[in-house]
Structure formats: structure tokens, C-alpha cells
Amino acid sequence: MDERIHEHAAVLVDWSARIEAGDDVVVSVGEGAHDLAVAVAEALGERGANVVTTYSSEEVQRAYLRAHDGDFELPEHELALYEAADSVLFLGGTRNTAATADVPTATRQDYNRAASEVREARMDTDWVSTVHPTRAMAQQAGMSYEEYADFVYDAVLRDWEELADEMANMKEILDDGSEVRIVKEDTDLTMSIEGRTAVNSAASVAYDSHNLPSGEVFTAPVEDAVEGEVFFDVPMTLEGQRVENVHLTFEGGEVVDFSAGAGEEALAGILDTDEGARRLGELGIGMNRGIDRFTDSILFDEKMGDTIHLAVGRAYGSCLPEGEDGNQSAVHVDMITDMSEDSFIEVDGEVVQRNGTFRWEDGFDG
């Protein structure tokens, strides 16, 4: 077995999930994640944790959902499992990124609604999502399998403590700041972040961060205080459709005009979901320079160094003041733009990043 799989397991168990002896851990194993599951089981055995492994097969889920009449019930046994769990480790690893393409959206929504207590119970644990490289994911990224595996481990096997320290600079700037401005080609967007708290998402539950890899600092813009236009030059897949070159115009926090070079219909469908789907729920600043290219996977793309992403839809509670709900929506869709060239980020009128260099870095030209 590739030694990096064992290193990945150790980062996941120790840095990310902070597993200790006696913890009741659920390990959710994707169809293509077997090898990582073996390495994680070994690490959990060494730490003295108690383990249940579940099988997260898209093909099994597809067969179940398509055969069901849609009148789903809360699965009480699944709820009992997660209510009694301390941690959940999601080991993704799809064998076909389109495996559930023919499950009707309505069926998926009906199921998710019936099982919402299960999802909440899972989110109440120290959960962490990661992925084991598969050929299907390499294909989605347009890469050979070996090259893709190198890419994944470059992103995952960071010095997380060091990155967390660096990201603390950005968190401090955002926590102290009131207004963020983003400027690049076809982009000049201003938003209020007054009273909001930034999350230093350092791939560890100790940092309120649940993705491995992570490496972003994110906050929630004030939902009615976003003005201007923004262009997203990174392509993405939304509801199975390729969406490219999205351009959004905001007034009073709301998207009042939009266009896309491809996939405009999918974009329109998302913006029309509900009222909150036309307002921002997240501003994220990607700071993981181990991720050096886009691979059409949001887990990686949004953390790429020298990018920012904005999400329409639901805001994360950890960014909001006590008692405030923030932007509410059934969706949370991230869109990414490259900030490595001809661009800058300003906070309260001061440039904090220009052309991909932060102000605390060598070569910064404020």
C-alpha cells in the first residue's frame, strides 16, 4: 500500500478528527475508498477507538431511491447510530461521478427531508469529510490516475499547524474589518461583513473545520449589503451540467442580473430555488497552495491558494452573531474566481492581497 495512504489516515484521525481512546467512531466508506478505510481502521485500532464501518455506495443508494415510492420515513436505526457516535469520518471515493445522475431531484429531496434528523445528528458529531483518489475522480479532473493521486496527497499532506497559523492573519483582518472589496476583470464587488466572524478552516474539528483538505478562511456577508458585479472564471458542474463564465450583478444584496457562457439554465434553477438563493451566504478565501489547479471538485477547488469563492444561499451559523439566522436557503452553491493575476482584495480600503500575494508575504506590492 502507498505509504501516503497511511499518512492520510494519520492526518485524518489525529489532526482533523482528534480521535481519542474510547471514542465511538463511524467510518463511512465510499465504493472506491477501501484502501483508505483499511489504513484508517489501523489508525483507529492503534488509538483504541470503537469503530462501525458503513458502506456509502452511490449505486446502492441509487437503486434504493429509484425503487422507493417516495413516501420515505425517518430511519430510526440510523438515527440511533449517529446519536450514539462521537465522530464520523466520511471517506469519499466514487467510481463514477455520474452514478446517481438518473435519480429524480424530487426523490432525493423527499429522502433528504425524511432523513433530516439523521443528517443533523451526524453534523452534531466531530465529523470530517475526505476523499481517497479514484480513477473516476482523476477522469473528472482530466488527469491520469497517478498524477491525480499526487495532486490529492499534495493537498492533504500539508503542515496544517503552519497553515493554520498563516490563515490566522486573514481571520484577524476579516474579524476586525467591516467592508470587503474584490476587484478584477469584470469584477468590482463590495460587501459588508460587519459583526460577522471568520472561520479559520484548518481541516480540523478543533478549528470548526470539517473538510480534509481544507485551507480557507470564510465568513458570511451581511445579506442585504452586497453591491456591484462579479465574474467567476472557474468552471463548475451544477446538477450534472457544465456551468462556465458566470457573471452576477448585485443590488441591495440581491442578484438582479445574471448570465453564464454555458449552463445558464442550471444557474437560473439554483437562483430561483427560494429567496435566499439570490443572496450571498459565504465569502471564502482559498489559501491551500498545495492545491495548484482546478479539478472540478468543490472539496479541492474552493481551497486553492489565490482564489476566492462566493456562495449563494445558506450562511454557516459559526460566522453569525448570537441570535442571528443570517441568510436562509435550501441551497449553498459555491462559485470560484482566480485572484492570482490583475486583481486585488481590499478590506476597509486597504489592500490585503494583490495578484495572489498577501500583504504579510514577500513581494507584496500594496
Next chain:
Amino acid sequence: MDERIHEHAAVLVDWSARIEAGDDVVVSVGEGAHDLAVAVAEALGERGANVVTTYSSEEVQRAYLRAHDGDFELPEHELALYEAADSVLFLGGTRNTAATADVPTATRQDYNRAASEVREARMDTDWVSTVHPTRAMAQQAGMSYEEYADFVYDAVLRDWEELADEMANMKEILDDGSEVRIVKEDTDLTMSIEGRTAVNSAASVAYDSHNLPSGEVFTAPVEDAVEGEVFFDVPMTLEGQRVENVHLTFEGGEVVDFSAGAGEEALAGILDTDEGARRLGELGIGMNRGIDRFTDSILFDEKMGDTIHLAVGRAYGSCLPEGEDGNQSAVHVDMITDMSEDSFIEVDGEVVQRNGTFRWEDGFDG
């Protein structure tokens, strides 16, 4: 997908486990059982059951057990899952029948002891064990994969209702009888079954039967009333060792002499486990003629038509009168002998099977 996989799933869900709408079902998926899991998920979706899939990987379990210091705890979250479940469907399907060969027996025992409440909770559900054919199992059976798949489906896709009716004859004979005698080469064994109840094991929880395939009628001999000798001509694998040509001599219910043509050490280890390991816990009569050869898998071998098997060790509670514990032991090891030629079974002095033909069948020569 082979249409027989869907038929297998339907037999499992409807005939064996009797799943109904709203049932909370756990599906335990072996490493090589993915395709059966997909078919079972589809069937469970159609029936309107609620499903959790667990991943029963021998390699994951091996890694966990070997890494652990042996001081295992009861996994409370796993217990919660099974206590809330109505049914558990075990879909075996190993990719390597020796995958856990290097897990120390003591580690396995420590783990089983710590998790015994989980096992009990599972056994309190309507559980059923079956297998999906894999190349590893074909290899163990000395067969090509296609031939082995045919073998599995011949065993599983029976007219179970008809077989249950036929097996009812044998159950009636054993329930009414007091003494069973088995005679063949090197074999003349007499045992009391006075007061014991036979199980018509027709591969359905409705018959108190938890294996698919099944097709045997079994009871529990009175533990101190077995006399004579018995020769087992069917080879088996015990604790990873090949064991062949076992010969046992009983006095007062106890094995007082034993030998084996191969694997005598493994046999001795089992007989020395505890006091009950030298006494019989089960007499079983194989009646599934869809199983036409030995494949070194006890799930199939012991149900083969025109065989009988005897198990040293633990008796099943369903065979015992109210309030009696029957033979107690940490082990239950089945040994099989062919009854298709030069042999007969007598109950209370009357021949009920001779040379593989039951007395209710054409060609019976009492």
C-alpha cells in the same frame, strides 16, 4: 446484471427475512457483495423499508484488530444501531478466504467478548445470512467462477415452500422419535433426542431459520446419551487447517477417542476448548438437493441433500425444552458425513432413510 442476482435478492427479502414496509433494516455488505447489495437495496426500496448499509470488510477488520492493544470496549453506537433494527441481512462475499488468517485467536476472542452485547442484539432481530458468489469462494471450492455462480444459484433459488413441506416430514419423525441411529462404514452411532424439538430450517425467519441457502432439519441430541462411533468423510477447514477423515468415539455422550487423517491438531484444539466441546450440540439432516457437491463452505456443505452433520459444542435454544440449557460451549463445529450410499438412518428402530432415499420417496427400500 445477472438476472439471478435480482431473484436472489427477492428470495432474501421476501421469503427469508419477510421484510415489510417501514421495517428498519441493516444490510451488511461484504467486500465482494456489491452487486447483490445493489439488488437488495432495490428490493428494499420497492418494499418501503428503511435501510442502513454497513461495510463488512475482512481487511478493515483485520487492520483494526491487529492494531488494537486488545483492551476492547463495547461499541455503544453499534449496539444502538442493532437494538433499533428489525432485520439484519448479511451479504457475505469474501475476496480472500484467508484475509484474517494472521489475526491472533486471542485478539479475536477478546473483541468478541467485548462486543457480545452487539452480537446478541443482532441475533434478536430477524437476521439472515447469505453469500454472493466471488472468485475467492470459487477458488476455495475448486471451481471456475461461472460454475460456482451456477452452484450458488442452484442452492439459493429453490422452491422453498415445497422444500419446507417436504422437510416437515422429517421434523415430524424427529419430534415424535426418541432415539436416532446412524449407520455406515466405520459408523454406528446411537443418540437420544427424547424431549427435543426439531427445526425445519427452510431459509426463512418464519421457520426459525437464518441461512440462505438452508434446507436441513436439525435437533439437539441429549448431551449425555450418545454412544458409538462415527466417521466424517467430508473434508473441512478448521481454524485455517485442512481437517480430513475425522473419527470420533462416544461414551455417555462424551468424545472418549478421536483421530483424523489430517489436521488432528486443529481437531484436538477444538475438543479441548471446554467441557461442552466434547459433547454433541446438534444433529442435522441435509435436505437441499440443489447443493450437489462439497465446496468447503459450511453454509452450503451442511445443507447438501443426503448428508448428515453433527456439531460438537453449543446447542441451539430452539431445540430445547423450556427451561433447559442443553449443551453449553464456546464452540459449535459442524462435521459432515455422506449418507448417499451404503448407509441408513433409523429412528426408534425404523429406517427413515437408506442410501440417500427417504421413506416417503419413490425407490425407498426399507
